[in-house]
Amino acid sequence: MYDFGGHGTGTAGSITSSGKQSYGIYTNSTKYHILGVAPGAKIVPIKALWWVMRSMDGSGLLDLTRKKINGSILEILE
Structure with missing residues (x-):
């Protein structure tokens, strides 16, 4: 199955994110761990x-x- 627009893949990632990966969101050097709203959910x-x-x-x-x-x-x- 392929997600042609990428909308479902991005939404699923936002919902189920476990917060293990760190991201630089702003222009400073601070890294953030972003936990999804349902990290234990199955897709x-x-x-x-x-x-x-x-x-x-x-x-x-x-x-x-x-x-x-x-x-x-x-x-x-x-």
């Missing part, structure tokens, strides 16, 4: 919106997205 890659946005005119978007996500979860649990 399940689901390409839902990409499929829906390219196959619909926007009507039924929420329902189709829900079906795609539910189907992917059921696949993982089997």
